[in-house]
Amino acid sequence: MTETSLTMPVDRREGATSLPAPFVDTLTIAVAGSLLSILTSGYVFGVENNIFHLPIVAGLYNEPQYQDDAFIQSMRYFASGIWIVLADTQKYFGHTEQIFFALNFLSRLLSVLGFLCCASLLGITDRRDRIVFTLLICSMPLLFGYIPAGTGGLFINCFTHSEIANGTILLGVYFAARARFTAATVALGVTFFVNAFMAIWLAPLLALIAIGLLIKKETSLGTVCLRTAIGVVIIAPIMFPVLHAILSNPELGKSLGVDYAAYLHEYFAGHSLIDSISMSGILQMVAVTTLGAVALYWFGPTARELQIAYLGAIALYLIGVVVPSISTSPFILNIQLLRSSTIIYLLAGLAIAALATCWLRRDSSGLFLPGCAIVLSLYLGDAAFLIAISIILASTRFEAATSAAPPNRRKLGYAMLALAGGVMFPVCAWQYFIFNRSNSEATQEWADVANWARMSTPASATFIVPLTPNREAKPSPSIRDIALSRAGNFEFISHRRVWVDYKRGAAAMWTPSYYVVWHQRMTETAAANDHASRLAYAAGKGIGYVVEICDTLPPQDAGDVSFRTAHLCVSPVKRQAAGL
Known part of the structure; x- marks a missing residue:
């Protein structure tokens, strides 16, 4: 065998520059x-592992508010x-x-x-x-x-x-x-x-x-x-x-x-x-x-x-x-x-x-x-x-x-193909569509929160974001709540810091020193398992804002937020914490 290209032989006519037909077909x-x-x-x-990619594209590790952010700085070595x-x-x-x-x-x-x-x-x-x-x-x-x-x-x-x-x-x-x-x-x-x-x-x-x-x-x-x-x-x-x-x-x-x-x-x-x-x-x-x-x-x-x-x-x-x-x-x-x-x-x-x-x-x-x-x-x-x-x-x-194959078997075969292409495949595609719609709506809500944060908060502001739901919990968390816990595009748009989230734990693979930071913050935020304790924790750490899924807010706090979307509510920490 010879070291040749993938394409078929090109047109040898003088001046011919067209691509070979098999290559064009393929x-x-x-x-x-x-x-x-x-x-x-x-x-x-802005979903899933884009939480690692978007800070790199935005060059967040060069911005002053991130100079002591261990996660963002670790992106230099991704x-x-x-x-x-x-x-x-x-x-x-x-x-x-x-x-x-x-x-x-x-x-x-x-x-x-x-x-x-x-x-x-x-x-x-x-x-x-x-x-x-x-x-x-x-x-x-x-x-x-x-x-x-x-x-x-x-x-x-x-x-x-x-x-x-x-x-x-x-x-x-x-x-x-x-x-x-x-x-x-x-x-x-x-x-x-x-x-x-x-x-x-x-x-x-x-x-x-x-x-x-x-x-x-x-x-x-x-x-x-x-x-x-x-x-x-x-x-x-x-x-x-x-x-x-x-x-x-x-x-x-x-x-x-x-x-x-x-x-x-x-x-x-x-x-x-x-x-x-x-x-x-x-x-x-x-x-x-x-x-x-x-x-x-x-x-x-x-x-x-x-x-x-x-x-x-x-x-x-x-x-x-x-x-x-x-x-x-x-x-x-x-x-x-x-x-x-x-x-x-x-x-x-x-x-x-x-x-x-x-x-x-x-057939x-x-x-x-x-x-x-x-x-x-x-x-x-x-x-x-x-x-x-x-x-x-x-x-x-x-x-x-x-x-x-006799004619009746050929007809049955074509019926199977029609069922696969006309019914089963559209059903599968519709399931993907429903899943993606929840993710798209969630990323848009986070984009709205991020745009507000960039326009209305100081560059040094830090945010606590919702914890990732336990997928094995009974009843199982909804696709919407799982999607809302993924603030994958928030920092990219807002240029404001996130305190911690589950996905960031991957950074310990290439920057092991980050493990201690991630583990401690995840443990502490998990222990702050209601709105009041999350506000108190944020106040103790000098964190300015807590983002919650609105449905989880106590009724007395639901109206006291700085910004809200259909499902996300941003609570300012200092003003809320003063009344604790």
């Missing part, structure tokens, strides 16, 4: 699929190349929400292109197949949201840098499978630029694929080494900014002062510790892993490189299950091997979508009806995985070669 399909997936997942600005590039750019470009949306689209586009490239390894090459495959990839619930057993992000409703790496991982696997090791190494370097620990997941998969090709004598060790060396030269300047940010961190290697596993249980252990994952999440992980394995097995030797990558991803996850019982080293746990389940889901989704596409090629095939049944099953929730596995196991290659 790009057009990927763009349409990306738009479909974003319409399905929705998009919200070592992703995306945020290194975007640091302190708000004052120059503005329109950060539009920039995030554009990056979200490009991230999604990169993932869809990665899926299409890997699908070509499974015989998905003509236009019709690529369209069907993309429709499945960009609509099946399996690839939306967060993975229960590892909490990796797939197609999610906001922009974060890690999801960019989903696309570069798929492309890295594709290039390696084609023995294009220079390109695969570049994909590894770009992955490192985006998210260093995701590059650590990818590296052994590329090595395993290379070993597989060497065993089959489809390449030579000298070729692999030479092309990889060329790739290393190319990626060195790409990786440098991230390496510099990591190595320049003055707290690199510093101890947290407590057992690291205990800290993760206190903050969020889902990326690293298997005992934090529910049994239902583990069972779903087993079902999805089995589904992907069965689907890839169906393709036989033609899928050998993808099968190798899949086995490697499973091995990474199993190592992540076992290693914490041997070592609780921060370095090891921060690789977040349970989160590498993202790769298992990506490859499982690729395999099942490609298999269904192959079975749907001809006269004996596998047309099973293919339609698989498509329908993918929209049926967790039971979908077991149903799809059963269908694949019941459909042999012999049946594919000898059976033909």
Whole structure:
């Protein structure tokens, strides 16, 4: 195999500059699929991990009121190349929400292109197949949201840098499978630029694929080494900014002062510790892993490189299950091997979508009806995985070669496709819409509070924000209350300090000294469990304002607020505390 580009040969006519038709087709399909997936997942600005990203874009760590704010100052060492590039750019470009949306689209586009490239390894090459495959990839619930057993992000409703790496991982696997090791190494370097620990997941998969090709004598060790060396030269300047940010961190290697596993249980252990994952999440992980394995097995030797990558991803996850019982080293746990389940889901989704596409090629095939049944099953929730596995196991290659679907089975198959596309998919999309509407309304309310704070409070003002509700409480907190507890865009808009919140605990991973601050403040604010005690606590700490969900305010205090939205009330501390 030669080190060539992804595109087909260009027009050789003199003066010809047009792009090759297969490339245009693939790009057009990927763009349409990306738009479909974003319409399905929705998009919200200023939620989830944007609480880390937006202070970097706003350059808050350069402002005087934040010079002693341990959390905001820790953002200087948030070592992703995306945020290194975007640091302190708000004052120059503005329109950060539009920039995030554009990056979200490009991230999604990169993932869809990665899926299409890997699908070509499974015989998905003509236009019709690529369209069907993309429709499945960009609509099946399996690839939306967060993975229960590892909490990796797939197609999610906001922009974060890690999801960019989903696309570069798929492309890295594709290039390696084609023995294009220079390109695969570049994909590894770009992955490192985006998210260093995701590059650590990818590296052994590329090595395993290379070993597989060497065993089959489809390449030579000298070729692999030479092309990889060329790739290393190319990626060195790409990786440098991230390496510099990591190595320049003055707290690199510093101890947290407590057992690291205990800290993760206190903050969020889902990326690293298997005992934090529910049994239902583990069972779903087993079902999805089995589904992907069965689907890839169906393709036989033609899928050998993808099968190798899949086995490697499973091995990474199993190592992540076992290693914490041997070592609780921060370095090891921060690789977040349970989160590498993202790769298992990506490859499982690729395999099942490609298999269904192959079975749907001809409605006269004996596998047309099973293919339609698989498509329908993918929209049926967790039971979908077991149903799809059963269908694949019941459909042999012999049946594919000898059976033909009679007219009544073809009609039933088309009815299943109509049910999947006309009913089940819209129902799933509507559920995403309802969830996103609550988040959008909450972020808008926080934006209103933030705009008021910027205009009406001193730059040195500090705010206490609502505590994150306990999701395991009975009755369960509403989507609205959970969304209102996430003040992800407040500091970005207001340039006013937040005392503490749950999400900020992640900063202890790269600046361990922040753990003491976060732990103490979280403990104290949790103990102040009613409005009066929160005002008293705020007064003792010199905090100027307390933000509450209005429904939780005592009736006597509900009217004595400085600013309110539909659900958020801001109480001034000094005036209220004087009457305690």
